[in-house]
Amino acid sequence: MRYYARKLGFYAAALWAALTLNFFIPRMMPGNPVDTLLAKFQQRGGSVSPETRRAYELLLGTNSGEPLWDQYFSYLGNLARGDLGVSVSVYPATVSQVLSQSMMWTIMLVGIATVLSFVIGVGLGALVGWRRGSWLDSVIPATTVLAAVPYFWLALIFVLIFSTTLNWFPLNGGYDVSLATGWNWEFISSTIEHGFLPALTIVVSSVGGWLLGMRNMMVSTGSEDYILTARAKGLRDRRILTRYAARNAVLPSLAGFAISLGFVVSGSVITEQVFSYPGIGMKLLQSVENNDYALMQGIFLVITLAVLGANLIVDLLYGFIDPRTRVRN
Known part of the structure; x- marks a missing residue:
């Protein structure tokens, strides 16, 4: 129990530190979200009075007349109530509305692609490492080269x-805009068609890292005493591979998978930019360009919670899979 209590205390402290940085870092950037919003308002023929500016400052939570520490505690209080503020870049929508609309696109695209790349890479790595020296080792150079290629170039x-020359997949977007959104097969098939190519890019570029890491761990694990003992007992190779070697070799990959799975929520900014995919990555770029403090903080908050949550779950599972972790801690 002390092991789990320490882990929970550590992640609680990490969450507080992340929330503090999430508040102060955007305010160190040049520019002001109120000025950005009022400039848009004036471009549409509106007039800006001191009362108008004061009202927008209160609306966006950037009261220039209030001390920074008071703004900080107000920010924490709003978070406790679930109030993430109003977005400047997509005004008058709230940050919660923007996140709810774009998060599902990113989770479906990057989440599924990340899980697939992990499963394929670890599975192939375990097989290649178990049969090292065979023809399967020829897979490693090809996947390593693909992993080293700049992502945006790939x-x-x-x-x-596939899009311009062969015309197999749509060029950009998340779905056919002429279709009505909903849980119908026509719309779902359109989203699959639009998301296949960016998902393939993610899988191809990242599977090599998982494969190489798992392969090296399998080679190291194969020389351990408990593997030799299992062979001496006459256990089948398949059982030794799955129950003994792969189970221990996959532990370092699980830690890396937790981090990558946490960053799924942030999406792949490059992916969504190249394919014009309507996910959180595009919203993050939009918020930076418009000095949208509230949306930036909301996106970073979701990223923080996802990363910490994924790492906490893996740490707790680590203690269950490998009892030696609990003993050392």
């Missing part, structure tokens, strides 16, 4: 080949 190559 995405552009896929767009050129």
Whole structure:
């Protein structure tokens, strides 16, 4: 129990530190979200009075007349109530509305692609490492080269080949805008068609890292005493592979998977930019361009919670999978 209590205390402190940085870092950037919003208002022919500016400051939670520490505690209080503020870049929508609309797109695209790349990479890595020296080792150089290719370049190559030249997949977007959104097969098939190519880019570019890491761990694990003992007992190779070697070799990969799974919520900014995919990555770029403090803080908050939550779950599972972790701690 002390092991789990320490883990929970550590992540609680990490969450508080992340929330504090989430508040102060955007305010260190040049510019002001109120000025951005009022400039848009004036472009549409509106007049700005001191009372109008004061009202927008209160609305966006950037009261310039209030001390920074008071704003900080107000920010924490609003978070406790679930109030993330109003977005400047998509005004008058709230940050919660923007996140709810874009988060599902990112989770479905990057989440599924990340899980697939992990499962494929770890599975192939376990098999290649178990049969090291065989023809399967020839898979490693190809996947390593693909992992070393700049991500945006690989995405552009896929767009050129599969979208522009072969016309197999749509060029950009998340779905056919002429369709009505809903849980119907026509819309779902359109989202699958639009999301296949960016998902393929993510899988191809990241599977090599999982494969190489798992393969090296399998080679190291294969020389352990308990593997030799299992062979001496006459256990089948398949059982030794799955129950003994792979179970221990996958532990370092699980830690890396937790981090990558946490960053799924943030999406892949490059992916969504190249393919014009309507996820959180595009909203993050939009919020930075418009000095949208509230939306930036909301997105970073979701990223923080996802990363810490994923790492906490894996840490707790780590203690269950490997009892030695609890003993050392």
